[in-house]
Amino acid sequence: MALTVNAGSPGQSASIVNFYSGGLTSDSGAAADTYLNFGFQARYIKLYNVTDLSTQEFFDGMASGVYLNEVAAGTKTAGSAGMIVDNNGVTLAAAIIPASKTFFIVAFA
Numbered sequence: 001m002a003l004t005v006n007a008g009s010p011g012q013s014a015s016i017v018n019f020y021s022g023g024l025t026s027d028s029g030a031a032a033d034t035y036l037n038f039g040f041q042a043r044y045i046k047l048y049n050v051t052d053l054s055t056q057e058f059f060d061g062m063a064s065g066v067y068l069n070e071v072a073a074g075t076k077t078a079g080s081a082g083m084i085v086d087n088n089g090v091t092l093a094a095a096i097i098p099a100s101k102t103f104f105i106v107a108f109a
Helices: none
Strands: 003-013 016-026 034-037 044-049 054-059 065-070 076-085 089-092 102-108
Touching (some): 044 076
Antiparallel strands (some): 003 016, 016 102, 034 089, 044 054, 054 065, 076 089
16 A cells, blocks of 8 residues: 655754654555654654544653544543554554545644
8 A cells, every 4th residue: 555645744843843744645545554654753643544534642651552532422441552653753553544545734842
């Protein structure tokens, strides 16, 4: 699967020193883990799946890979192995970026 990054760049705005936002589009191929380099270690990440109206969130202090998942109906569950955060960015697991979907992501430190 190929994931096209439509827009995204680290930046500095007002009092937020490290901020990243961007759009992502997955093709019809099989999903694959995808790394996004923010240029900083994120303390908060929110991935919006616009196609399915779901969100995945990571908060500073969560265990590696753990995230909060919310579906269109509003049901929230804890997920595992979905967002692997390191010092420079995040690996989005194939399970949370399925094929043929449109996403937006925000992250800040």
